[in-house]
Amino acid sequence: MAQIKDVAKQAGVSVASVSRVMAGHAGVSEATRQRVLDAVQALDYRPDLAARRLRSRRTDTIGLIVSDIRNPFFTEISRAVEDVAYQHRMRVILCNADEDPEKEALYLDLMRDENVSGVILSPTLPTLVRFRSSDYPFPVVLVDRCDRDTAADAVVLDNVDSAYRLTAHLIERGYRRIAFIYGVTSATGRQRHEGYVTAMATHGLETLAKGVPATVEAARAAASELARSRPLPDALAASNGLILLGLTEALREAKLRFPQPIALAGFDDLPWTRLVEPGITVIAQPTYDLGQAAIDLLLQRIAHPAQSVRRVVMRGELIERGSSAKRGG
Secondary structure: OOOHHHHHHHHOOOHHHHHHHHHOOOOOOHHHHHHHHHHHHHHOOOOOHHHHHHHHOOOOEEEEEEOOOOOHHHHHHHHHHHHHHHHOOOEEEEEEOOOOHHHHHHHHHHHHHOOOOEEEEOOOHHHHHOOOHHHOOOOEEEEOOOOOOOOOEEEEEOHHHHHHHHHHHHHHOOOOOEEEEEEOOOHHHHHHHHHHHHHHHHOOOOOEEEEEOOOHHHHHHHHHHHHOOOOOOOEEEEOOHHHHHHHHHHHHHOOOOOOOOOEEEEEOOOHHHHHOOOOOEEEEOOHHHHHHHHHHHHHHHHHOOOOOOOEEEEOOEEEOOHHHOOOOO
16 A cells, blocks of 8 residues: 655655645645646555544544525535545535524534534624634635625625626616515625615616515515516516526516516526526626635635635626617617
């Protein structure tokens, strides 16, 4: 059975370099890392994980706690995290909090019991409000959800800007009575609501917003109520993919076509948004990149615990489709 010294000899590096690569440390050149990984594969090297854990007093495991695994956004985040973790010979414990702060707290306790190296968390609003990194014995990186003043490593979309641009797009296409349905269980929904409100105010328009739990069912019920109202909204906009699906189902059930009499737009470029005629206008999030950046940030924090807090902010892409065609065009 190959030993670490055999890998070092094969790769032409020191044992310490092999150890750093296997531990996922950031201070290793890409060329050295690749030579070590090639040697590991050639020799079929399997590190003694148990011995390493005893020496380091930590595991080669990270936790990933998402708020709703049914949301395709978090499925893609999970895939990115697992891909990078695999490259670093690390395991991932995936937990689904179901937007439930008590369940979320239980999983955070589980991470303590498992002595994980770190956690990537998409927090519920109550957890985010009281979040302090010092409360946890492991580093935590927030993904998708973070307030402006939260002192924590985080990877987020520029939610205010994205919702502003989505709303402004509808206004520019001639829509004035725009209803915005947003999730109330997260900072993300709240920030996207802020972007919508700012865009409407900038153009001197009245807001028509409704906060709902971020589920297809809740969104469908809210949109069905709006579809029965008079006057009808000119357009409906959704703060995430699940809500957008609920709005689409409600309009279909009410036999209301889009863009006339009601335009439709929202977040998340999911496959079905391209298939529903005439195509739904969306803000596409760089979802995989968000997940990849989150685990990269976590690995850096594990390797350098004293580094300053970092926040990565990404920009959404507006994809225009037929559901928001120019009004009357």
